[in-house]
Amino acid sequence: GAGVSQSPRYKVAKRGQDVALRCDPISGHVSLFWYQQALGQGPEFLTYFQNEAQLDKSGLPSDRFFAERPEGSVSTLKIQRTQQEDSAVYLCASSPLTPGQGGNQPQHFGDGTRLSIL
């Protein structure tokens, strides 16, 4: 496909379970971002990858959150021992260039994964 693809679109889990959210960025995009969007709020930055390197994870809310992009394409966001406050939409975005090549390059967003923790 031409856009950023995220799966699953919806995920329901019980408190304490582990979940894994997948992002397929646009082919060839170097930069990949994860954001968390709580109900009624704007997205908030979680973490950033340049190819396979995780260069910024300052937005991850706790050590229960872990992200990887081992081959520089598909990325997975994992949440361990989920809590109710983890309920949100998780958005993935990709961009073709590294920041040094053009900070004005817009990020292309997937449709998100809506995570509900019961």
Next chain:
Amino acid sequence: AQSVTQLGSHVSVSEGALVLLRCNYSSSVPPYLFWYVQYPNQGLQLLLKYTTGATLVKGINGFEAEFKKSETSFHLTKPSAHMSDAAEYFCAVPGGSNYKLTFGKGTLLTVNP
């Protein structure tokens, strides 16, 4: 760190009326600013972007935004609202070494027939 503030969490207009969605940035002039639109159960779609030196920026779907340094504003407008414009709109500024986006809280636009 750069930030943006969106005034008005909910704006309601009649079809055909002017749309005005407000965004103010923090005091230092950002090199870039973006407006994104989010339709229900979808991701964010870029409407338009500002780059240094521009004042009036035209985007998709008839939207435009004017950068006003004196007012630290980057308000989004559209002369005539369509029903299909009903969505949530976010102003965003890139920051940090990786240009991660900082978003406003969003403005929900309702268009009444």
